[in-house]
Amino acid sequence: LAAFGAAEAATTLKASHQFPGGKGDVRDEMVQMIAREVAAADVGLEIRVYPGASLVKAKEQWQAMLKGQIDITSFPLDYASGRHAAFGATLMPGLVKNHAHARRLNESPFMAEIKKEIEEAGVVVLADAWLAGGFGSKDKCILEPDDVQGLKARSAGATFAEMWAGAGASIINIPSNEVYSALQTGVAEATDTSSGSFVSFRLYEQLKCLTAPGENALWFMYEPVLMSKRSFDRLDEKQREALMEAAKKAEDYFAEESRKLDEELVATFEKAGVEVVTMTPEQAEMWREVARRTSYKSFAEQVPNGQELIDMALEVE
Amino acid sequence: MERYAAAVSWLSRLSGYVAAGLILLAVLVVCQMLFVRYALGQSAIWQNEFVTFSLVAATFLGAPYVLLLRGHVNVELVPLWLGPRAKRVLGLAASLIGLVFCVLVFITSIEWWWEAWAGGWETSSVWRARLWIPYLSLPVGSLLLSLQYVAEVWAIATGRVPPFGALPGGAEA
Amino acid sequence: MSPLALGLVICLVTVLVLATGTPVAFALGIVAFGFIALFDGWYGVMATADTLFAGLEDFTLVSIPMFVMMGAAVASSRAGSDLYEALARWLHRLPGSLAVANIGACALFAALTGSSPATCAAIGKMGIPEMRRRGYNTGLATGAIAAGGTLGILIPPSITMILYGIASESSIGRLFLAGVMPGLMLTGLFSAWALFVSWRQGPLADADRRYSLRERLAALPRVLPFVVVIVGVVWALYGGVATPSEAAGVGAMLCLLLVALVYRVWRWRELWPIFRDTLKESVMILMIIATSILFGYMLASLYVTQALAEWIAVLEVNRWVLLGWINLLLLVAGCFLPPAAIILMTTPIMLPIVTSAGFDPIWFGVMLTVNMELGLITPPVGLNLYVINGIAPDVPLTTILKGSLPFMLLMVLGMVLLCLFPGIATWLPDTLMGPALV
Ligand code: NA
Numbered sequence: 001l002a003a004f005g006a007a008e009a010a011t012t013l014k015a016s017h018q019f020p021g022g023k024g025d026v027r028d029e030m031v032q033m034i035a036r037e038v039a040a041a042d043v044g045l046e047i048r049v050y051p052g053a054s055l056v057k058a059k060e061q062w063q064a065m066l067k068g069q070i071d072i073t074s075f076p077l078d079y080a081s082g083r084h085a086a087f088g089a090t091l092m093p094g095l096v097k098n099h100a101h102a103r104r105l106n107e108s109p110f111m112a113e114i115k116k117e118i119e120e121a122g123v124v125v126l127a128d129a130w131l132a133g134g135f136g137s138k139d140k141c142i143l144e145p146d147d148v149q150g151l152k153a154r155s156a157g158a159t160f161a162e163m164w165a166g167a168g169a170s171i172i173n174i175p176s177n178e179v180y181s182a183l184q185t186g187v188a189e190a191t192d193t194s195s196g197s198f199v200s201f202r203l204y205e206q207l208k209c210l211t212a213p214g215e216n217a218l219w220f221m222y223e224p225v226l227m228s229k230r231s232f233d234r235l236d237e238k239q240r241e242a243l244m245e246a247a248k249k250a251e252d253y254f255a256e257e258s259r260k261l262d263e264e265l266v267a268t269f270e271k272a273g274v275e276v277v278t279m280t281p282e283q284a285e286m287w288r289e290v291a292r293r294t295s296y297k298s299f300a301e302q303v304p305n306g307q308e309l310i311d312m313a314l315e316v317e
Numbered sequence: 318m319e320r321y322a323a324a325v326s327w328l329s330r331l332s333g334y335v336a337a338g339l340i341l342l343a344v345l346v347v348c349q350m351l352f353v354r355y356a357l358g359q360s361a362i363w364q365n366e367f368v369t370f371s372l373v374a375a376t377f378l379g380a381p382y383v384l385l386l387r388g389h390v391n392v393e394l395v396p397l398w399l400g401p402r403a404k405r406v407l408g409l410a411a412s413l414i415g416l417v418f419c420v421l422v423f424i425t426s427i428e429w430w431w432e433a434w435a436g437g438w439e440t441s442s443v444w445r446a447r448l449w450i451p452y453l454s455l456p457v458g459s460l461l462l463s464l465q466y467v468a469e470v471w472a473i474a475t476g477r478v479p480p481f482g483a484l485p486g487g488a489e490a
Numbered sequence: 491m492s493p494l495a496l497g498l499v500i501c502l503v504t505v506l507v508l509a510t511g512t513p514v515a516f517a518l519g520i521v522a523f524g525f526i527a528l529f530d531g532w533y534g535v536m537a538t539a540d541t542l543f544a545g546l547e548d549f550t551l552v553s554i555p556m557f558v559m560m561g562a563a564v565a566s567s568r569a570g571s572d573l574y575e576a577l578a579r580w581l582h583r584l585p586g587s588l589a590v591a592n593i594g595a596c597a598l599f600a601a602l603t604g605s606s607p608a609t610c611a612a613i614g615k616m617g618i619p620e621m622r623r624r625g626y627n628t629g630l631a632t633g634a635i636a637a638g639g640t641l642g643i644l645i646p647p648s649i650t651m652i653l654y655g656i657a658s659e660s661s662i663g664r665l666f667l668a669g670v671m672p673g674l675m676l677t678g679l680f681s682a683w684a685l686f687v688s689w690r691q692g693p694l695a696d697a698d699r700r701y702s703l704r705e706r707l708a709a710l711p712r713v714l715p716f717v718v719v720i721v722g723v724v725w726a727l728y729g730g731v732a733t734p735s736e737a738a739g740v741g742a743m744l745c746l747l748l749v750a751l752v753y754r755v756w757r758w759r760e761l762w763p764i765f766r767d768t769l770k771e772s773v774m775i776l777m778i779i780a781t782s783i784l785f786g787y788m789l790a791s792l793y794v795t796q797a798l799a800e801w802i803a804v805l806e807v808n809r810w811v812l813l814g815w816i817n818l819l820l821l822v823a824g825c826f827l828p829p830a831a832i833i834l835m836t837t838p839i840m841l842p843i844v845t846s847a848g849f850d851p852i853w854f855g856v857m858l859t860v861n862m863e864l865g866l867i868t869p870p871v872g873l874n875l876y877v878i879n880g881i882a883p884d885v886p887l888t889t890i891l892k893g894s895l896p897f898m899l900l901m902v903l904g905m906v907l908l909c910l911f912p913g914i915a916t917w918l919p920d921t922l923m924g925p926a927l928v
């Protein structure tokens with residue numbers, strides 16, 4: 001009976017993400033790690049991980065967390081930008097230059113503002129995570145804005161789509177699982193996405209040239225591990241401590257591994273015979289110029305303190 | 318009650334016309350998108366979401382009309398075995414189960430729609446579609462479904478229509 | 491209660507609710523709702539609306555109403571009988587030429603539509619009365635159409651494959667290509683059987699009817715519009731114009747134009763049945779999709795799906811035995827439910843089991859489709875049987891069934907051949923699209 005009582009007392013949390021489970025995906029591993037560490041801490045807390053959007057659809061995770069369907073999620077914050085326009089800044093071209101820069105950004109006033117908005121929505125940030133990405137093309141390498149003139153491009157997010165359009169590309173809107181065949185048949189000629197997706201969708205089979213993140217990347221996305229405040233408040237002191245400690249470990253693990261994602265990207269594409277290039281600071285600045293009159297501008301119009309947010313981010317050395 | 322049933326089936330039919338119109342519109346917009354993209358080489362930003370939402374709305378708005386046509390497929394193994402009296406009782410039970418579900422969906426969708434409207438929810442795409450507009454199809458559709466089911470329960474209970482319709486299997490395709 | 495025991499309870503409750511004759515969509519919905527309320531409480535229930543809506547908010551689903559519309563448009567015109575007439579004129583020298591022409595017409599029509607009842611209706615309307623008039627055995631005449639009609643979901647485009655592709659996250663373009671050769675194989679097997687039966691029966695009245703070369707050439711232009719539509723869709727698909735989901739829009743538009751321009755269907759009175767039938771069939775499917783996603787959410791949330799997959803993984807049965815059981819289960823389900831409902835309910839549970847046993851998901855999609863074809867002509871719920879019942883109301887169901895039985899056995903043979911030579915399904919997509927993404 002005592003054993004039964006203990007089992008009853010244990011709290012079970014549901015953690016959801018959209019990435020393949022148990023196949024070594026770093027983002028999956030980050031969540032699994034939290035689950036393992038918390039279990040090892042033996043504080044009567046169990047985390048069940050639902051990978052591959054097997055419980056709720058990728059874009060619904062924010063809403064599902066607020067509604068109590070899930071408790072924890074590893075979530076591209078930009079997906080919720082339709083409800084909190086400010087979150088659009090976390091997938092904004094040219095704000096983050098490289099992984100070291102991303103770590104410094106986490107402690108900046110810019111991220112403090114973003115996190116304030118996350119918390120006001122009823123959500124706790126367990127661990128920070130930034131993912132790098134790049135551009136891929138079926139034709140010539142994309143380094144300067146002029147290179148995309150007239151290209152049919154598929155973009156991972158709205159802010160990038162606006163920049164592509166500003167540089168003269170025509171934007172097509174197709175779901176991520178159709179990108180491979182769209183590139184194959186020529187419906188799309190270029191795309192931007194995260195390093196992990198470039199590899200997992202096997203885009204190296206279709207692309208001629210890859211613009212890898214390097215030291216002057218344009219493409220960075222904030223994808224923290226989040227938890228609903230209501231679920232968090234329900235935990236006791238010991239459980240919270242164990243959870244935050246596990247999350248810290250996962251955050252450090254991820255910071256280390258996300259760099260490896262980029263290395264793996266370059267290695268995989270080179271092995272497949274794809275030309276791999278990176279941008280110079282000057283080339284990245286040319287893109288930022290385009291972004292200033294497109295994505296930054298419309299962000300500033302949509303979000304009350306939008307211009308401020310962008311300036312705060314750009315100030316981070 | 319006769320009047321109620323007539324009014325509800327009129328509403329369901331109207332909703333069905335709207336839904337069919339949305340499907341046709343979706344076909345036209347897909348073709349327009351391909352033309353803009355392929356022939357003109359321009360950006361196609363709003364069409365994808367527009368078409369998706371049109372068809373979701375067409376589904377929820379078309380469901381009451383399809384119920385009227387008895388087009389929602391069901392398993393008629395047990396009803397086929399039963400005598401007329403038991404068949405009627407089972408038919409009533411089946412319609413009541415359907416009614417309860419549609420009412421529950423209506424109740425939960427109202428709050429959900431309200432949140433989207435009050436919160437000004439948009440999609441995270443370039444188009445920034447206002448979500449309360451397509452979301453409206455769910456409360457409207459489930460309300461009409463519930464009203465249609467009430468009419469059906471009444472018609473079966475009073476012997477005005479045979480339970481499970483005339484066709485075996487309920488749907489022809 | 492352990493997740494597995496809970497799964498059993500859910501299964502029983504679902505069967506009970508389905509048995510009352512409640513529409514599948516609402517039955518799945520109420521069961522999901524009940525168990526969510528029981529275990530997750532009011533918070534879980536309040537997410538219902540969002541889950542239902544988000545379940546349908548998927549651009550890939552757009553192709554379903556559009557492929558249905560293609561079939562509805564063409565089936566409402568004389569196009570089906572034209573296709574059949576042209577083939578009959580060219581094949582008249584063969585014994586059993588009409589039956590073969592009907593099966594061939596079904597295969598061609600299947601390339602225009604994603605649904606089987608539409609194929610069955612379009613070709614059968616002309617084909618069955620014509621075959622019976624010329625002295626064909628009624629069983630062969632109805633069986634050939636019932637079976638030929640099922641090709642609608644095997645030869646691309648196919649709504650069944652779209653649903654499977656979405657549920658299994660596999661490429662729909664690849665699935666379509668994988669259906670081509672098995673579709674031709676079944677067409678060949680069906681035709682061979684029709685030839686054999688007719689040859690054994692001896693010469694028929696229709697052997698006297700001779701068509702001159704002129705008559706045969708005169709029938710050709712009637713096939714042209716079909717060729718235009720098929721070429722148009724294939725060009726859109728593989729010529730860099732459209733993704734598979736978008737190509738359906740091109741197909742629907744071309745078919746509407748075809749019936750308007752060639753068959754002069756443009757009055758509201760003639761157009762409305764097209765839109766009504768499209769609405770009826772697609773709403774039926776899409777509503778089941780929405781509630782089956784709610785149902786799937788409930789199962790995953792209660793950990794039933796995962797527990798089941800883990801349980802089967804530990805069982806360590808032979809993979810072919812496993813496949814046999816799965817196919818038997820699908821066959822039984824196919825007796826009572828239409829393909830869309832079966833795929834939506836079973837794929838999320840079945841797929842992890844099948845892939846962990848080392849089967850290729852694309853190949854399995856083809857197997858599943860052939861299995862669903864069988865279900866379309868098995869009683870008590872066989873959509874094609876009802877269509878034929880509508881075309882030839884005087885033919886008793888037992889005659890249709892007797893006539894269909896050899897064709898069903900040929901489908902089983904087809905599945906065995908697919909197991910022995912998986913390349914029948916995978917060769918074409920692998921050759922045209924490169925090796926599969928795993
Ligand atoms: Na087809």
Ligand code: NA
Pocket residue numbers: 824825826827864865866867868869870871872873
């Ligand atoms: Na059946």
